Amino acid sequence: MIVALASSGELARVLDAFWRGSLGTSSAFFSGTLVRAIPLTVVGVGIAIAFRAGVFNIGGEGQLLLGAVAATVIGLQAPNGLGAGGVALALLASALAGAAWAAIAAVLRARFGVFEVISTIMLNFIAADLVSYLVRGPLQEPTHVYPQTELIATSARLPRFWPETRLHVGILIAAVVGIGVSWFLKRSAAGFRIRSVGASVSAARVAGRVNVERVSAAVLIASGAFAGLAGGIEVTGVTYALYENISPGYGFSAIAVAVLARLNPLGVFATALLFATLEPGALGMQRDAGIPSVVASVIEAVVILIVVAASGDVFRLPVRKLLLGRTSEAVA
Amino acid sequence: MSDVAPLLEAAVRTATPLLLAAAGETVAERAGVINIALEGCIIAGAYAAFAAATANPVVGYTISVVAGLSLGALLAVFVIGLRRDQIIVGTALTMLALGLTGTLFRARGEAAAVVVPTEPPAAIPILSEIPVVGTALFAQPAIAYVAVVLVASLWWWLQRTHAGLSLRAVGDSTEAARAAGIPVARVQTSAVLFGSALGGLAGGALVLAQAGSFAEGMSAGRGFLAIAIVALGRWRPVGVAVAALVFGGAMGLQFVVQALGWRVRYELVLMIPYVLTLIALSMFGKGFAPAMLGRAVPSE
Numbered sequence: 001m002i003v004a005l006a007s008s009g010e011l012a013r014v015l016d017a018f019w020r021g022s023l024g025t026s027s028a029f030f031s032g033t034l035v036r037a038i039p040l041t042v043v044g045v046g047i048a049i050a051f052r053a054g055v056f057n058i059g060g061e062g063q064l065l066l067g068a069v070a071a072t073v074i075g076l077q078a079p080n081g082l083g084a085g086g087v088a089l090a091l092l093a094s095a096l097a098g099a100a101w102a103a104i105a106a107v108l109r110a111r112f113g114v115f116e117v118i119s120t121i122m123l124n125f126i127a128a129d130l131v132s133y134l135v136r137g138p139l140q141e142p143t144h145v146y147p148q149t150e151l152i153a154t155s156a157r158l159p160r161f162w163p164e165t166r167l168h169v170g171i172l173i174a175a176v177v178g179i180g181v182s183w184f185l186k187r188s189a190a191g192f193r194i195r196s197v198g199a200s201v202s203a204a205r206v207a208g209r210v211n212v213e214r215v216s217a218a219v220l221i222a223s224g225a226f227a228g229l230a231g232g233i234e235v236t237g238v239t240y241a242l243y244e245n246i247s248p249g250y251g252f253s254a255i256a257v258a259v260l261a262r263l264n265p266l267g268v269f270a271t272a273l274l275f276a277t278l279e280p281g282a283l284g285m286q287r288d289a290g291i292p293s294v295v296a297s298v299i300e301a302v303v304i305l306i307v308v309a310a311s312g313d314v315f316r317l318p319v320r321k322l323l324l325g326r327t328s329e330a331v332a
Numbered sequence: 333m334s335d336v337a338p339l340l341e342a343a344v345r346t347a348t349p350l351l352l353a354a355a356g357e358t359v360a361e362r363a364g365v366i367n368i369a370l371e372g373c374i375i376a377g378a379y380a381a382f383a384a385a386t387a388n389p390v391v392g393y394t395i396s397v398v399a400g401l402s403l404g405a406l407l408a409v410f411v412i413g414l415r416r417d418q419i420i421v422g423t424a425l426t427m428l429a430l431g432l433t434g435t436l437f438r439a440r441g442e443a444a445a446v447v448v449p450t451e452p453p454a455a456i457p458i459l460s461e462i463p464v465v466g467t468a469l470f471a472q473p474a475i476a477y478v479a480v481v482l483v484a485s486l487w488w489w490l491q492r493t494h495a496g497l498s499l500r501a502v503g504d505s506t507e508a509a510r511a512a513g514i515p516v517a518r519v520q521t522s523a524v525l526f527g528s529a530l531g532g533l534a535g536g537a538l539v540l541a542q543a544g545s546f547a548e549g550m551s552a553g554r555g556f557l558a559i560a561i562v563a564l565g566r567w568r569p570v571g572v573a574v575a576a577l578v579f580g581g582a583m584g585l586q587f588v589v590q591a592l593g594w595r596v597r598y599e600l601v602l603m604i605p606y607v608l609t610l611i612a613l614s615m616f617g618k619g620f621a622p623a624m625l626g627r628a629v630p631s632e
Contacts, residue, residue, distance in 0.1 A: 121556045133600055294435045305421065
């Protein structure tokens with residue numbers, strides 16, 4: 001990026017392109033930035049709960065894709081005139097599909113000690129290949145020309161606030177998710193168990209009599225449900241169809257979102273908005289100043305590293321449990 | 333029978349980068365550090381070898397090693413120097429490398445379609461003429477032989493030398509190793525650097541011995557497969573080599589299926605290595621991990 005900046009020698013033009021692509025115009029803000037903040041918030045909240053419990057769900061991307069598949073399947077079947085029922089059904093299915101995808105990793109971890117970082121990443125690749133297969137095979141649109149599905153029924157779409165922008169009702173769902181999870185973590189007994197497992201596995205087990213494996217599995221599955229829901233919101237609110245690159249890496253960006261929010265579900269709102277400006281802003285730069293948009297993931301990675309370096313208390317976990325075989329668990 | 337030779341040949345060829353990366357990861361993990369940035373090291377090494385665009389493979393591989401090393405140095409600073417969480421830092425470094433190589437690659441524009449000269453197969457006389465297995469095993473690019481020699485040396489080094497013993501001691505019991513006067517931080521740093529250098533070399537092999545070009549995200553999870561291979565090989569070089577060959581076969585299937593014109597959906601064939609990883613890890617991935625793996629190092 002520095003090379004690109006130096007070679008173009010027009011920093012002002014680059015920043016202007018970024019500004020106009022993300023916040024500078026009302027259409028960029030309401031149709032681009034805010035719309036992207038929705039899935040980032042919902043996945044980010046899920047990642048935050050998992051990381052709080054010391055469970056490393058790197059599989060948000062795959063869980064999101066499965067949610068998108070489920071919402072599409074329901075959306076294609078939903079009869080028009082179902083009212084809000086179609087959307088509700090599609091979103092419910094997407095959360096269940098995301099949860100089921102994460103449950104594979106949760107079961108492998110609980111029963112066979114398979115490290116969730118590896119299993120969730122493998123499930124990401126499998127999910128991406130599955131979507132490729134579906135949109136070129138069983139779910140392909142009837143003319144068999146484009147690798148995508150038909151548009152879902154109008155009854156299965158989330159309504160927009162104003163017809164001229166793409167901002168949809170999903171933003172309210174994101175708000176409910178963020179506030180609800182924040183309350184749950186702080187006030188409920190289950191939330192306390194999650195936080196205690198993340199703070200110290202042995203203390204939670206010995207002093208709190210917490211069933212660590214059950215909490216870890218539940219948290220991973222819940223985290224998958226949120227990622228799946230985000231996929232469903234994307235299909236019912238934005239794309240209305242399934243295709244291969246339906247997510248520009250929301251599942252990975254959400255890790256940066258959660259870490260920058262220091263794993264606080266309320267903070268996720270703000271950081272999701274911040275990262276949501278990155279991608280369309282970077283796309284604007286690509287359009288106007290010729291800077292590739294993948295630069296956004298470089299910025300996300302640098303942000304994670306800076307936050308992790310600067311706030312040692314949250315991300316330095318001296319008695320972390322790592323489920324790679326029974327030896328390490330016995331020590332934990 | 334004619335189907336066996338191309339499958340075996342493809343298995344060995346695709347196993348080479350996996351074997352290199354897994355051999356390096358074995359060393360890092362035996363010292364107690366899990367290098368989740370391995371995927372990043374591979375893509376960095378692949379891009380470096382591609383960008384160098386040299387006809388001399390030795391130069392190409394050297395540059396890919398340097399690329400892997402620089403990512404490994406960052407990991408060492410965060411994880412060993414600052415004692416930060418290995419998983420989060422490793423994930424961020426992988427994102428960094430994938431994003432940076434993608435950015436640089438797209439910035440090349442028209443020049444991106446360049447094809448890099450690949451290393452020609454170096455046939456070993458006599459052995460390469462054995463029917464069926466001959467060309468598969470003994471007419472590979474030189475980097476494949478390097479990988480095999482490396483794994484053999486690694487086995488000897490880990491099991492038979494004092495330095496290898498020290499490394500294993502650090503991974504199994506950091507406190508005891510420190511009490512015995514082993515410089516824990518220095519051993520772990522060297523292990524991480526070695527592992528990421530081999531990750532870079534694996535990326536170089538991907539470009540210089542296989543693809544002959546670069547594509548965004550072409551590492552395709554090989555770093556994570558290599559981490560799984562280390563667990564499946566029970567953290568022992570020989571077991572790791574066997575597991576790498578099996579996975580090489582699974583990844584090589586996509587080329588074989590294309591070549592033989594089997595009527596299987598391509599996307600479903602691409603899933604095989606990842607599905608196999610999940611099944612294999614749940615069957616054989618238990619136990620034998622270095623006790624301190626993934627833990628922050630206790631302060632001095």
